[in-house]
Amino acid sequence: MKPVFIIADNIVSPIALTANENFDLLKAGVSGIQLHHTTIAPEPFYAALFNEDAGFTASVNNADAYTKFERLLITSVQDALSLAPVDCAGKRTVLIISSTKGNISLIEKEPFNADVKRRVGLPASARAVADYFHFTTNPVVVSHACISGLVALITGMRLLQSGRFDHAVVAGADIITQFILSGFRSFHAISNAPCKPFDAQRNGITLGEAAATVVLSVEKPQTKNYIRLSGGAVSNDANHISGPSRTGEELHYAIEAAVKEAGMAKSAIDFISAHGTATIYNDEMEAKAIQLSGLQQVPVNSLKGYYGHTLGAAGLIETVASAHSLKANMILPTPGFETPGTTVPLHINKVLQTGIYGACLKTASGFGGCNAAIVLQKAI
Known part of the structure; x- marks a missing residue:
């Protein structure tokens, strides 16, 4: 494609x-x-x-x-x-x-x-x-x-x-x-x-x-350090009109499909921009989905502490911020996070981190049990 x-x-x-x-x-x-x-x-x-x-x-x-x-x-x-x-x-x-x-x-x-x-x-x-x-x-x-x-x-x-x-x-x-x-x-x-x-x-x-x-x-940028949207997938857990899956399996399915479409190994994902709404059940579900995907050691951030939950704009805002993070070789922290609070441990990023980063996984979930994941990749 x-x-x-x-x-x-x-x-x-x-x-x-x-x-x-x-x-x-x-x-x-x-x-x-x-x-x-x-x-x-x-x-x-x-x-x-x-x-x-x-x-x-x-x-x-x-x-x-x-x-x-x-x-x-x-x-x-x-x-x-x-x-x-x-x-x-x-x-x-x-x-x-x-x-x-x-x-x-x-x-x-x-x-x-x-x-x-x-x-x-x-x-x-x-x-x-x-x-x-x-x-x-x-x-x-x-x-x-x-x-x-x-x-x-x-x-x-x-x-x-x-x-x-x-x-x-x-x-x-x-x-x-x-x-x-x-x-x-x-x-x-x-x-x-x-x-x-x-x-x-x-x-x-x-x-x-x-x-x-x-x-x-579809036109390749002429500048260096550009970002490709290389994969995406949607799933639904059909658990409850306002409550997410209790297992995280369905978001896990979307993650797996998005990474597969991107044609990359999951080990190439450098950080995850999570939905991270700070509700008890959403964060727990995301943690389980990330663990099921074998990504629990990958740095995770949520940007809701900067912008709040911006609903229909959230996925786009956080994608833009993640694309800029890849270009700058930085991982933004998670404002508000201090003490781990999910039953499944995650690597939540607490401080501005620098390094060499080439790929990001962005996830989102919402009412009705809907889930989505996309993969951003940087080309030098």
């Missing part, structure tokens, strides 16, 4: 508005998580949220015509395309949008009418973003719980490998609303402090809002 390369990327987050700026601040240990007092909750809560003057809409033309969610996507895509211009109007380029909730905030703020009903639908936002950049192909929407970002990347990879397209602009975003926060609170899944992935004292997630974009291409 055709090799697929990452030719540009972006992260728009409460930390910074470009991928390079985000990565520099991650290396410095900067987190976007703060204690917030907002109208979406009756009491303060920890999250990574944009300030009102975040400035991410400054470059969006006719910004008032778009929702906050759509402006986030446009800003992210715009920056990525500035790094690797592709022919958006051409028939060989596709736009893929990843999100879990999209414009759900409209039902909290607007009278529910036909226009709000239309705009809440993800296809409406995808069309708005596609038209902004003059895409002529129909945009693809991926909304698959918290693995949406990875599934969107795998979808883009498959479309390019099939020969249907030469370029895929894969963008994901979610914003935190009263609907989302109250939903997770109903599961008693929100931590009362910044999240602590894989830690013995972890007690839930910290939410975050952000956007990220990855531009995929």
